[in-house]
Amino acid sequence: EAGVTQFPSHSVIEKGQTVTLRCDPISGHDNLYWYRRVMGKEIKFLLHFVKESKQDESGMPNNRFLAERTGGTYSTLKVQPAELEDSGVYFCASSQLNNLVYNEQFFGPGTRLTVL
Amino acid sequence: DAKTTQPTSMDCAEGRAANLPCNHSTISGNEYVYWYRQIHSQGPQYIIHGLKNNETNEMASLIITEDRKSSTLILPHATLRDTAVYYCIVRVVFAGTALIFGKGTTLSVSS
Numbered sequence: 631e632a633g634v635t636q637f638p639s640h641s642v643i644e645k646g647q648t649v650t651l652r653c654d655p656i657s658g659h660d661n662l663y664w665y666r667r668v669m670g671k672e673i674k675f676l677l678h679f680v681k682e683s684k685q686d687e688s689g690m691p692n693n694r695f696l697a698e699r700t701g702g703t704y705s706t707l708k709v710q711p712a713e714l715e716d717s718g719v720y721f722c723a724s725s726q727l728n729n730l731v732y733n734e735q736f737f738g739p740g741t742r743l744t745v746l
Numbered sequence: 747d748a749k750t751t752q753p754t755s756m757d758c759a760e761g762r763a764a765n766l767p768c769n770h771s772t773i774s775g776n777e778y779v780y781w782y783r784q785i786h787s788q789g790p791q792y793i794i795h796g797l798k799n800n801e802t803n804e805m806a807s808l809i810i811t812e813d814r815k816s817s818t819l820i821l822p823h824a825t826l827r828d829t830a831v832y833y834c835i836v837r838v839v840f841a842g843t844a845l846i847f848g849k850g851t852t853l854s855v856s857s
Binding site for chain 1: 778780784787788789791795843844845846847849
C-alpha cells in the first residue's frame, strides 16, 4: 500500500511568487493534516481536513495560505504571495476516521520550500 | 494540553537499550502519552502511545509511572537507524486530534 505522497519534494521560488504544494493521503484516510517546520523551529500544525471539510484551521499563519481538499481525496496548499519567512519543510499526514480509537498519523516525506 | 519536558539529547551504543524519559507532571486524566520520531529528512513516524498501563509493540515499550507524571520510551536494542529526534506528546485523544510537537530528544546511536 502506498504511503502519503507529497509533490514537489523541493521548490525554490522568489519572494512574491505563488507556490502550490500537493498531498496525496493514504487511500481511505478521511483525516488529512498539514504541518510545517520553519528553520530552527518546532513542527507546527497548520490545519486539519475531515474529508473535504476544514475541521480545524487554527494553525494557518495568515490569509496568504489557502488549503483545499476538493472531493475529499488529495489536498493542495497554496502560498500566495510567498514571503521569506515561509521557507521551511511542509509535511502532510493522514489517518483513518474512527471516533472510538486513536489512529496514528502517517506522514509524508515533506516538501522543502525555499523562498529567495 | 499538558506540557512535556524532554532532555535535549542522548547518546546510546548500538545494541544497547535506549531509555528516553519524558516529564508530563501536569497531565490530566483524559490525556494520553504519544511518542513519534523523525529520522533525518523524513516525515515523523508514530511509535507508540498509552494512557496508564505499560505498552509494548514491535518498535518499543512505553513505561508510564503510576502517577502518570512521567514516562519512558524504551528501544530495547538500538540500531544506527534509530538515530532520530524523539517526540513525547500529551494530548486528549479523540478522532482527528492534531499533534503538538515540542523540541524532542535527539538520540544518537553509535557503533
